[in-house]
Amino acid sequence: MSTALDDVLARLDHGLDDSLARLFALLRIPSVSTDPAYDRACTAAAAWLVETLSGLGFAASVRPTVGKPMVVAHWPAPDAGAPAATAPNGAGRVLFYGHYDVQPPDPLELWDTPPFEPRIEVAEDGSRRIVARGASDDKGQLMTFVEACRAWLAATGSLPVPVTILFEGEEETGSPSLPAFLAAHREELKAEVALVCDTSMWEPGVPAITTTLRGLVAEEVTITGPDRDLHSGLYGGAAINPIRVLTRILGALHDDRGRVCMPGFYDGVAPVPDAVQRQWDGLGFDLAGFLGGVGLSRPAGEDGVPALNQLWARPTCDINGICGGYTGTGAKTVIPREAFAKVSFRLVGGQDPAAVRDAFHRFVRDRLPGDCVARFENHAASPAIVLATETAQMAATRAALASEFGTDPVLMGCGGSIPIVGQFKRDLGIDSLLVGFALDDDRVHSPNEKYDVASFRHGARSWARVLAALGARG
Amino acid sequence: MSTALDDVLARLDHGLDDSLARLFALLRIPSVSTDPAYDRACTAAAAWLVETLSGLGFAASVRPTVGKPMVVAHWPAPDAGAPAATAPNGAGRVLFYGHYDVQPPDPLELWDTPPFEPRIEVAEDGSRRIVARGASDDKGQLMTFVEACRAWLAATGSLPVPVTILFEGEEETGSPSLPAFLAAHREELKAEVALVCDTSMWEPGVPAITTTLRGLVAEEVTITGPDRDLHSGLYGGAAINPIRVLTRILGALHDDRGRVCMPGFYDGVAPVPDAVQRQWDGLGFDLAGFLGGVGLSRPAGEDGVPALNQLWARPTCDINGICGGYTGTGAKTVIPREAFAKVSFRLVGGQDPAAVRDAFHRFVRDRLPGDCVARFENHAASPAIVLATETAQMAATRAALASEFGTDPVLMGCGGSIPIVGQFKRDLGIDSLLVGFALDDDRVHSPNEKYDVASFRHGARSWARVLAALGARG
Numbered sequence: 001m002s003t004a005l006d007d008v009l010a011r012l013d014h015g016l017d018d019s020l021a022r023l024f025a026l027l028r029i030p031s032v033s034t035d036p037a038y039d040r041a042c043t044a045a046a047a048w049l050v051e052t053l054s055g056l057g058f059a060a061s062v063r064p065t066v067g068k069p070m071v072v073a074h075w076p077a078p079d080a081g082a083p084a085a086t087a088p089n090g091a092g093r094v095l096f097y098g099h100y101d102v103q104p105p106d107p108l109e110l111w112d113t114p115p116f117e118p119r120i121e122v123a124e125d126g127s128r129r130i131v132a133r134g135a136s137d138d139k140g141q142l143m144t145f146v147e148a149c150r151a152w153l154a155a156t157g158s159l160p161v162p163v164t165i166l167f168e169g170e171e172e173t174g175s176p177s178l179p180a181f182l183a184a185h186r187e188e189l190k191a192e193v194a195l196v197c198d199t200s201m202w203e204p205g206v207p208a209i210t211t212t213l214r215g216l217v218a219e220e221v222t223i224t225g226p227d228r229d230l231h232s233g234l235y236g237g238a239a240i241n242p243i244r245v246l247t248r249i250l251g252a253l254h255d256d257r258g259r260v261c262m263p264g265f266y267d268g269v270a271p272v273p274d275a276v277q278r279q280w281d282g283l284g285f286d287l288a289g290f291l292g293g294v295g296l297s298r299p300a301g302e303d304g305v306p307a308l309n310q311l312w313a314r315p316t317c318d319i320n321g322i323c324g325g326y327t328g329t330g331a332k333t334v335i336p337r338e339a340f341a342k343v344s345f346r347l348v349g350g351q352d353p354a355a356v357r358d359a360f361h362r363f364v365r366d367r368l369p370g371d372c373v374a375r376f377e378n379h380a381a382s383p384a385i386v387l388a389t390e391t392a393q394m395a396a397t398r399a400a401l402a403s404e405f406g407t408d409p410v411l412m413g414c415g416g417s418i419p420i421v422g423q424f425k426r427d428l429g430i431d432s433l434l435v436g437f438a439l440d441d442d443r444v445h446s447p448n449e450k451y452d453v454a455s456f457r458h459g460a461r462s463w464a465r466v467l468a469a470l471g472a473r474g
Numbered sequence: 475m476s477t478a479l480d481d482v483l484a485r486l487d488h489g490l491d492d493s494l495a496r497l498f499a500l501l502r503i504p505s506v507s508t509d510p511a512y513d514r515a516c517t518a519a520a521a522w523l524v525e526t527l528s529g530l531g532f533a534a535s536v537r538p539t540v541g542k543p544m545v546v547a548h549w550p551a552p553d554a555g556a557p558a559a560t561a562p563n564g565a566g567r568v569l570f571y572g573h574y575d576v577q578p579p580d581p582l583e584l585w586d587t588p589p590f591e592p593r594i595e596v597a598e599d600g601s602r603r604i605v606a607r608g609a610s611d612d613k614g615q616l617m618t619f620v621e622a623c624r625a626w627l628a629a630t631g632s633l634p635v636p637v638t639i640l641f642e643g644e645e646e647t648g649s650p651s652l653p654a655f656l657a658a659h660r661e662e663l664k665a666e667v668a669l670v671c672d673t674s675m676w677e678p679g680v681p682a683i684t685t686t687l688r689g690l691v692a693e694e695v696t697i698t699g700p701d702r703d704l705h706s707g708l709y710g711g712a713a714i715n716p717i718r719v720l721t722r723i724l725g726a727l728h729d730d731r732g733r734v735c736m737p738g739f740y741d742g743v744a745p746v747p748d749a750v751q752r753q754w755d756g757l758g759f760d761l762a763g764f765l766g767g768v769g770l771s772r773p774a775g776e777d778g779v780p781a782l783n784q785l786w787a788r789p790t791c792d793i794n795g796i797c798g799g800y801t802g803t804g805a806k807t808v809i810p811r812e813a814f815a816k817v818s819f820r821l822v823g824g825q826d827p828a829a830v831r832d833a834f835h836r837f838v839r840d841r842l843p844g845d846c847v848a849r850f851e852n853h854a855a856s857p858a859i860v861l862a863t864e865t866a867q868m869a870a871t872r873a874a875l876a877s878e879f880g881t882d883p884v885l886m887g888c889g890g891s892i893p894i895v896g897q898f899k900r901d902l903g904i905d906s907l908l909v910g911f912a913l914d915d916d917r918v919h920s921p922n923e924k925y926d927v928a929s930f931r932h933g934a935r936s937w938a939r940v941l942a943a944l945g946a947r948g
Contacts, residue, residue, distance in 0.1 A: 034804035104806055107703075173804055200708075214707060218805040227769030229581075231919040232792045233688060233890025236820050237784035238765065240774035243793040243815075244728065251725020254718065291712065295701030296845045300714035310711035318706045319717040320808050321799035326816060330508035330647055331692040331853035332578055333818050334794050334919050341717075342800060344807050346710050371770045379805035416707025445705040445808050 004156050008464045011151040016457055019147045020120075020130070022052070023456070026100070026139050027118040027132040033068055033101035033173045042068045042169045045100040049167055056150050058165065063185075065177035068101060068169030072188070075149070075163045082187040084162055091471045092192025093162040095430060097420055098142030099171035099198070102134035103445050110447035121450065127204075129450040136442035140451035141197040142167065144437060144459030151464060160471025164191060168420075171198075174218065174380030175419055182427040193393045194424045195466075197459070199436035202283070202410040204454070207401040207462065209394070209409050210434035211387045212312060215347030216417035217356045218320075218379035221246075221364055222340040225372050230335040240371050243324045243339045249367045250341060253317050258302040260317045260345075262359040268350030272313045280308050283410065293441055312413025316346045344380070346415065353381035382419035388431060393470060397433055400465035404458055409435075435462070479942045481629040486621065486934050493621045493934065494594075494604070494927070496526070500574070500613050501592040501606040507542055507575035507647045516542045516643045519574040523641055530624050532639065537659075539651035542575060542643030546662070549623070549637045556661045558636055565945045566666025567636040569904060571894055572616030573645035573672070576608035577919050584921035595924065601678075602927040610916035614925035615671040616641065618911060618933030625938055634945025638665060642894070645672075648692065648854030649893055656901040667867045668898045669940075671933070673910035676757070676884040678928070681875040681936065683868070683883050684908035685861045686786060689821030690891035691830045692794075692853035695720075695838055696814040699846050704809040714845050717798045717813045723841045724815060727791050732776040734791045734819075736833040742824030746787045754782050757884060767915055786887025790820045818854070820889065827855035856893035862905060867944060871907055874939035878932055883909075909936070 002010075012019075031045035032038035046062050046069045053060035053073040060073035074083040085093050105115035113119055118132035130140060145165075152159050166189060170177055182189065199210040225242040226235075255261055272280070287307045291297060301310030310316075324339025326332035345356050357378060364374050388394070389411060401409040414434075424430045437459035443449045476484075486493070505519035506512040520536050520543045527534035527547040534547035548557040559567050579589035587593055592606035604614060619639075626633050640663060644651055656663065673684040699716040700709075729735055746754070761781045765771060775784030784790075798813025800806035819830050831852060838848050862868070863885060875883040888908075898904045911933035917923045 034806060035802065104800070104802065106800070106802070110702075172806075216707070216807070218807065220805075225770070228584075228917070229920045230768060231890065232790075232794060232818060233690070233820060233888070234914065234918065235768070235785075236790040236792050236889060237775040237788055238761075238773040238781050239768065239770060241792050243796050244724075247721040247724040247793065247796070247815075248728070249725070250718075250721040251723070254722070287712075294704060294709070294713065296699070296713060298714075298844055299712040300843065300845070301711040307712050311709075314711055316706075316711040318710050318715050318807075318809055319721065319799065320706060320806060321801045321810075322717050322721065322813065323797050323801040325793065325795035326578070326580070327795040327797040327814075328509065328578065328580070331694075331816060331818070332508060332646075332794060332919070333690070333692065333792075335792055336795075339796065340801075342805060344706060344805070346707060369774065370772055371774070414707070415710060416705065440708065443702065444708065445806070446703040 005464065005468045007155040008151045009461055011155055012147065012460050012464060015151070019143070019460065020453070020456070023130065023140060023143045024118045026143065027134055028116055030116045031101050031134070031169065032104050033170050034104055042101060046071050046167070046169060049100060052146065053165060057153050063181070065181055067177040070169070070181055071100070071165070071167035073165040075159050082190070083164060085190055085192070087162050087471065091161040093164060093190070094470060095164045095166060095189060095191035095194045096145050097166050097194055097196050098145070099138045099168050100142070101169040101172050102137065102139070103172050105133045107447065112448055120453065128453040130453060130456065131448060131450045133449055135449050135451035136438045137444040137449070138171070138198050140456055141436055141438060141459065144456060145195070145197055145463045147460040148463035148467060151460070152467060160467045164189060171420070174382070178420065178423060179427065182423055186428060189428055191430055194430045194432040196418060196421060196432050196434050197436050198418055199414055199434045200438040200440060201436070201455070202412060204439060204452070205405060206407055207405045207409040208412045209397060210414045210436070211389055211411050212413040213385040213418050213421060214415055215351060215353060215382050215384040216344060216380045216419070217347065217353050218342070218344040219357060219360055220340060220342050220377040220379065222338055222375050223368070223372055224338040226335065226337055229337050232333040232335050235335055239335050240369055241335045242372060243336060245369060245372050246324065246339045246341060249364055250319055250343070252367065253363070258300065260315065262363045264355060264359050265315065267355065268352060269315060270349040272309060279411065280413070283308070290440060308413070311415040313348055315348050315351060317343065319343050346417065348384045351384065353383055357381060382417060383422055385421045387421070387434065391431065393433055396469035397435060397466050400469040401435070401462055404462045404465055435466070437462070478630050479938065482625045482938045483935055485625040485629055486938060489625070490931055493617070494930070497604065497614060497617045497930070498592045500617065501608055502590055504590045505575050505608070505643065506578050507644050508578055516575060520545050520641070520643060523574060526620065527639060531627050537655070539655055541651040544655055545574070545639070545641035547639040549633050556664070557638060559664055559666070561636050561945065565635040567638060567664070568944060569638045569640060569663060569665035569668045570619050571668055571670050572619070572641050573612045573643065574616070574641050575643045575646050576611065576613070577646050579607045581921065586922055594927065603924040604927060604930065605922060605924045607923055609923050609925035610912045611918040611923070612645070612672050614930055615910055615912060615933065618930060619669070619671055619937045621934040622937035622941060625934070626941060634941045638663060645894070648856070652894065652897060653901065656897055660902060663902055665904055668904045668906040670892060670895060670906050670908050671910050672892055673888055673908045674912040674914060675910070675929070676886060678913060678926070679879060680881055681879045681883040681909070682886045683871060684888045684910070685863055685885050686887040687859040687892050687895060688889055689825060689827060689856050689858040690818060690854045690893065691821065691827050692816070692818040693831060693834055694814060694816050694851040694853065696812055696849050697846055698812040700809065700811055703811050706807040706809050709809055713809050714843055715809045716846060717810060719843060719846050720798065720813045720815060723838055724793055724817070726841065727837070732774065734789065736837045738829060738833050739789065741829065742826060743789060744823040746783060753885065754887070757782070764914060782887070785889040787822055789822050789825055791817065793817050820891065822858045825858065827857055831855060856891060857896055859895045861895070861908065865905065867907055870943035871909060871940050874943040875909070875936055878936045878939055909940070911936070
C-alpha cells in the first residue's frame with residue numbers, strides 16, 4: 001500500500017520532462033541583477049514565478065522594492081492578516097528562500113552555446129546536465145522545491161507543513177533591498193525554520209547539509225593621479241602613474257606565506273573546533289581532483305593550512321577585476337589618469353565586515369603618494385555564519401536525505417557567502433537549513449554553467465521527503 | 475631689395491589660411507597605426523601626401539611594405555637611378571623624415587570635439603590652436619616642412635638644397651617595417667643630414683634643437699592561472715588568482731626610492747656630462763608649472779635626481795595598461811583565468827633594448843607561482859640616441875632659428891623616443907637634426923591634442939630659413 005509520499009515521488013518521476021520544460025522557461029529570462037540593462041528581465045522573472053506559484057495554489061504576489069522586486073507566496077492562503085505559523089497537525093511553518101537573479105554571463109565568447117538558451121548536454125560519462133547561466137545558481141536549485149510542492153499539491157491537495165516562499169532578485173549584488181523588506185514584513189514571514197537551496201552536495205550521489213558559510217566584503221577602489229592621460233616619454237619618470245600605485249598597493253596585500261597583510265584583518269577568526277576538524281579531516285577531500293579539475297595543482301592559500309580549512313574556515317582576499325590605461329590592440333605609451341580594481345574578502349568566525357572595510361581603506365590610504373587620490377565604492381558587507389546541527393529539523397532532514405540517496409548526508413562548510421542566512425537569524429529570529437544539490441564542477445559564475453539532471457531530479461524528490469519529515473513531527 | 479628668402483616668407487604669411495586648410499584635410503584622415511581597423515585610412519593618408527608632394531614638383535610615390543606604406547619624394551626628380559647627393563652649388567641633400575600615423579584617439583568621451591574633425595580653438599590668452607588627433611604628433615609638424623618647400627618652389631621654382639622626403643606610417647607602433655625598407659633603399663635615401671620635425675620648443679617663443687632621445691622597450695605580459703574563471707567563494711583561498719600574481723610582480727618593479735628593481739636594468743646608463751648638466755641646470759625649468767599643468771605637484775622618479783634628469787637622462791618603467799577579471803558595473807566575485815599588462819621602459823645611454831626585455835622576462839618568470847604561466851609580446855625595442863652638436867648643419871640651423879624667433883635655440887634633451895634617428899645612423903650612416911615646434915601642453919597621446927597656429931606658422935618660416943642656410947653652405 002503506497003503512502004502519500006510514494007505517490008508524490010512517483011508523480012515527480014513521471015513528470016520530470018515537464019518540470020525540465022518549466023525550468024527552461026525560467027532559465028530563458030536573463031535576470032542579471034548586477035547591471036541595470038537587465039532590469040526588465042528581472043521583473044519578468046519575478047512575474048513568471050508568481051504566475052507559476054499561483055497556478056499551484058499558493059497565494060503569491062510580486063512585492064516591489066527600491067531595487068529588484070521580491071516574490072512572496074503562502075500556502076495555505078492566509079484567511080486574513082499574517083499566515084498561520086503552525087499547521088493543524090502542529091508542524092511549524094517553513095520559509096523557503098531562493099533568488100531568481102543570476103551572475104552576468106561574460107565572457108560571452110567562452111560559452112559553447114548562448115547562456116540564456118538552456119539545453120540538455122550529455123557528458124562523456126553519459127550523465128545529462130542542464131547548461132545555462134543560472135542553471136545551478138540558483139534557478140535549478142529553487143525549482144527543486146517548487147516542483148516538490150507541485151507534486152504534493154497535485155497528489156494530496158495540500159502540503160505537509162505550511163509553506164512560505166520568498167524569492168529575491170539581488171543576491172548576486174549583496175541583497176541591498178532585503179534588510180528593509182524583512183523588517184517591514186516580519187509578521188508575514190515568521191516561520192519555525194528557513195530552508196535555503198543554494199549550496200552543494202559533497203560529491204555526486206552523496207548529499208550534504210552546509211553548516212558554515214563565509215562572509216563577504218566587496219569593495220571597488222579607484223586611484224587617480226594626473227588630471228589627464230599623459231605621454232609616457234614626455235612625462236615618464238616625473239609623473240606619478242596610478243597603475244604603478246595601484247599594483248604596488250594590491251601587490252602588498254599578501255605576504256610570501258599567503259597571509260593578508262591588512263592590520264586587524266584576522267581579528268575575530270576562531271580556530272575550528274576539534275570535533276569539526278576531525279570530521280573534515282575524515283571526509284577524504286580529493287584536493288588534487290578539486291584543483292586539477294580547473295587546471296591547478298597546488299593550493300594558493302596560507303602556508304601550512306589544510307586545503308579544506310583554506311576554503312571553509314580561513315578568510316581570503318581576492319582581486320576580482322582590475323583595469324587602467326590602454327588595453328586594446330598593440331601598444332600605447334600612455335600614463336593614464338586613473339586605474340581601478342574590484343577587491344573582495346571572504347570572512348569567517350567573528351570578523352566584522354565594517355572593520356574589514358575600514359582596514360582596507362586605511363591600507364590603501366596609508367600607501368597613497370601625495371599626488372594621488374583614492375575613492376571607494378562598497379558592493380557587499382556580510383558576516384560569516386555558523387548554524388546549529390542538533391535541532392529536530394536537522395535530524396528530520398538528515399533522515400530524509402539518507403532515504404533518498406542511500407547514504408547519510410555530509411555536514412560540510414562552504415567557502416561562499418549567503419548573507420540571507422544571517423539576516424533571517426538577526427531580523428526574523430529564524431534558523432536556517434542549507435540543503436542543496438549543486439556540484440563543484442557546475443561552473444557557477446563561469447561560462448557554461450550547468451546543473452546535473454540527476455541533481456534536479458533527486459533534489460525535488462529530497463524536498464518532497466523533507467516536507468513529509470518536517471510535517472510528521474507535529 | 476628683397477631676397478628670395480624674403481619672398482618665400484611673405485608667401486608663407488599670405489598663404490597661411492590655405493596651408494591650414496591643407497593640414498586640416500590631412501588631419502581628417504584617421505590614420506591610426508596601432509589598430510588594423512584603421513588600415514584603409516593609413517593608406518589614404520599616404521596617398522594624400524604623395525598627391526600633395528607631386529603637385530609641388532616632387533617625384534613622389536607610395537612604397538608598399540608588409541605593414542603600412544611609405545611615402546618617398548625627391549626634388550629634383552632623379553634623371554635616372556638614385557637622386558643626386560649634391561646640389562649644383564655643392565650643398566648636400568637633406569632627408570626629411572616624418573610620420574603620418576597617429577595614436578589611437580581613446581578615450582573618446584574625453585574629447586571636446588571629434589578627434590578627426592579638426593578645428594581652430596581660441597585659448598583664454600587669445601592664442602589660436604589646431605585641435606585634432608595628430609595636430610602636433612606628427613601631421614602639424616611634418617606639414618611645416620612641406621609648406622616651406624611649397625613656398626620655395628612657388629617663389630623660385632627650386633629648393634636651396636636637394637631634398638628627399640620620407641614619411642612612414644608605423645612610428646607609433648615601433649616602426650617594424652622601417653629597418654628592411656632602409657636597407658633596401660640605402661642608395662636612394664642617401665643624404666648629408668636628416669631633418670626630423672617631431673620634437674618640441676623649449677617654451678612658446680623659444681625654439682629648441684633636441685640633442686638626446688630616450689630609447690623604448692614595450693612589452694605585453696599575460697599571466698594565466700586556472701583554466702577557467704572561478705567562483706571566489708568556492709575556490710577562494712585555494713585557487714591561485716592571476717590578478718594577485720600580476721599585481722605582486724608589477725608592484726615589485728620599483729623600490730621605495732623610485733628605482734627599477736630588475737637586475738641589470740641600469741647597465742649602460744651613463745652620468746650626464748658636466749657641461750650638459752650645467753646647461754640644463756641653467757635652463758630655469760619650471761617644474762611646478764610642468765607638473766601643475768597636469769594636476770600634479772611632486773616628481774615621482776628616483777629620489778635625489780633633478781626633475782629634468784628624471785625626464786631626459788634616467789631610464790623609466792611605466793605600466794601603460796592593465797586588465798583582468800570583471801570590470802563592468804557592480805560586483806562579480808570571480809577569480810579570473812588570466813590577466814595582462816602593457817609595460818614599457820624608456821632607455822638612456824648605452825642600455826641595450828634586448829637586455830632590458832630579457833631582464834623583464836626573467837623578473838616575471840622568477841616570481842611566477844608553480845601553477846601560473848606567463849607569455850610575452852614585444853611591441854617596440856630601440857636604444858637611446860645622443861646627437862652631435864658641433865656640426866656645420868647644426869650651426870646653420872641654430873642661426874636660422876635665432877633669426878626667426880629673435881632668440882637662440884635651446885639645446886635640450888627629450889624624454890620620448892624617435893627610433894628612426896638611430897636607424898638613420900646605423901643603417902644609412904646619416905646624422906640627424908631634431909627641430910620641432912610642438913609645446914609641452916599639446917596633449918600628445920591624450921584627448922584634445924592641439925598644435926598652436928603660431929607653431930605651424932613659425933615652423934614653416936623656420937624651415938624656409940633652414941633650407942636657405944643649408945643651401946648657402948655650398
